[in-house]
Amino acid sequence: MDELRFSARVTSRPDGQADVRVRKRSFEVGAPLTFDNAYDGITAVEQLLGSLGADLVNGLLNRAKKRRVEIDSAEATVEGELDNALMYLDVVGEKGTTAIKRISVRLYVSTFATAEAVKAVWAETLQRSPLANTLKRAVKLDISMKIAI
Amino acid sequence: MRKLPLFPVTMVGSWPRSNELLRAQKLKRAGQLSAAEFEKLADEAVLEVLRLQEKAGVDIVTDGEQRRDNFYSFVSEKLGGVKLMTLAEMLDIIEDKEAFEKILKTLDVPAYSLSNPTCVGKIERKTPLALNELQFLKKHTTKPVKIPLPGPYLLTRAMFVKEVTKKVYKSKEELAVDVVRILRDEIRELIEAGADFIQFDEPVLTEVAFSRGKTRTFMCASLAASGDPTKELEFAVSLINQVLEGLPPVFTGLHICRGNWSKDESTLLEGTYAPLKPWLERLNVKQLVLEYATERAGDAMAFGGKSLGLGVCNPRTDVIERPEEIVEMVEKALKLYAPEQIYLNPDCGFGTFSNSPVATSGIAALKMQAIARAAKELRKRNKSMNRSK
C-alpha cells in the first residue's frame, strides 16, 4: 500500500552538507556525527534524536487535543550514547560498533489536567509512536515523563 | 514599625497560588486575559491568603506574592527595557549553552518553565514594583505589612545577559546604577505609603559563597558572575547600601537562603553563614532573615547588632514542626540574641516559583500556626521582661 511508504531524497552538496527533500519541503543535514562543539551543522545523529523528541512531544499534544486533555506545553530532552565512539574515529585496535546503544528521553508536560488523564494520553502516545516503536527494537530506550503545572 | 509583640511571627513572602490563579497567570501571559481581569482574581487570592495568615496568628503579613510569577521575574511587567525570556528563548541567544543545559538537567525542569527578566533596553520604572501590593494590603488589614523586593544584586545579575544587554549597558556595574535608582524610587514610595517592613531577597549571595566547583543551579541569575566570590560580595554589599543610603527610616531586612526550587534537599546548596558574615554585617539593614530549620544552614550565629528573622520551619517538608521544637530552636538563638531581636519566620517562601510551589496552602497554614503557637509559649516565658523599642 502506498500510504505506508514515506520517502526522502538526499543530495550531496559541495560544502559537506546534504539537502533533504521531502514532499514539498526541504532541510539540510551535515556529518553523520561530530565531536566538535563548534561544528557548524546539524549531524545525522542529532537529527535522529531531535526527530524522536518531536515524535513524542507533538504526538502527545495531538493526542491530548483529540482526547480533550488540556496540555499547555511539553518539552523533551533526548540523549543518545554510542556503543564505541572511537570506532567512528578509526582508532586502531578498538572493538565494538558505532551503533547508538542507548537513548534516554525525559519528557516534561505542563498541564492542569489530572495526572491520570495525562498518563493515559501518554501511554497512547507511546503505543502509536513510529520512532519510539522502531528504535526500541534496536537500542535500549529509556523514556520517562514528568508532569508539572 | 507599629508596636509588636515579642517574637513577632512573619512570612518570608510567598504562599502557594491556587490552580485558578495559576491558570489566570498563564492566560494573562498569552494575552487572553487582561491585566485588570487578572488583578481582580489576584485581589481575591490575596484576601484569602491574608485571612489564612490572620487566622494562623501571623503578626506581620505579606500578600503571599500572589500577583507575582516569582519573587523577581515579575519586575519585567513593571520595568521598561526588560523582557521576560524563557530559558528556551535564551538558549537561542547565549553563548554558554552548555551551562544552561547543565542547570536544566540538575533542576530536572523544561527550559520553557524558567523565565528570566532580561535587560534588552535602557531600564525605567513604568509602574511601581510593589506599591499596588502594599496599598491593597493596607486597605484590608490592620496588621503591619512586609513587602519583599528583589535586591539590587539579584536584579543586576539576572537582568544582565551580556549577549543582549551589552548593546545598552557596557557592564553590569553600569546597569546596577539604574537598578539602584529604581529601587530607591520604589522604596521612597513604599515608605510614604506606610510599609512597615521592607525585605530584600538576595538568594544569589549563597550561590556566590557555596557553589564553587558544583553545578550552578540558581536559575539564570548565576551566569553573569565574575567568578571571584569576594568581588561579587563586595559588589552586592555596595549596591544594597547604596539603595538604602539616606532614605527615611523604615524597618529593613535581607533574606538569603540556599535555594527553594525543589523538595529534594540534596539539590540545594549547603554551608554555614560564616563565610558570608563579614559582608552581612556591613549591610545597612536592620534584620537578617535567615534559614535555620534546615541542617544545611549550620548553627545560629550573631551578626554585629542585626536582629534575626529566624527560620524555624522548613517550607519544603510535609511534616509540621511541633511548637515545642520551635521553642527549643528559639531558646538556642536566645543565647546569642535578646528576645526583642528575634522574629520568627519559615526558612523561605512556600511558593517561591508560582509553577512549582514547595508546599500546599494547607501545609503552609499549619506551619504558620505552629510558629504562632511557639511564639505564644515564648512570650509567656519571657513575659517578665519589658519590651523596649
Ligand SMILES: [Zn+2]
Ligand atoms: Zn529563600
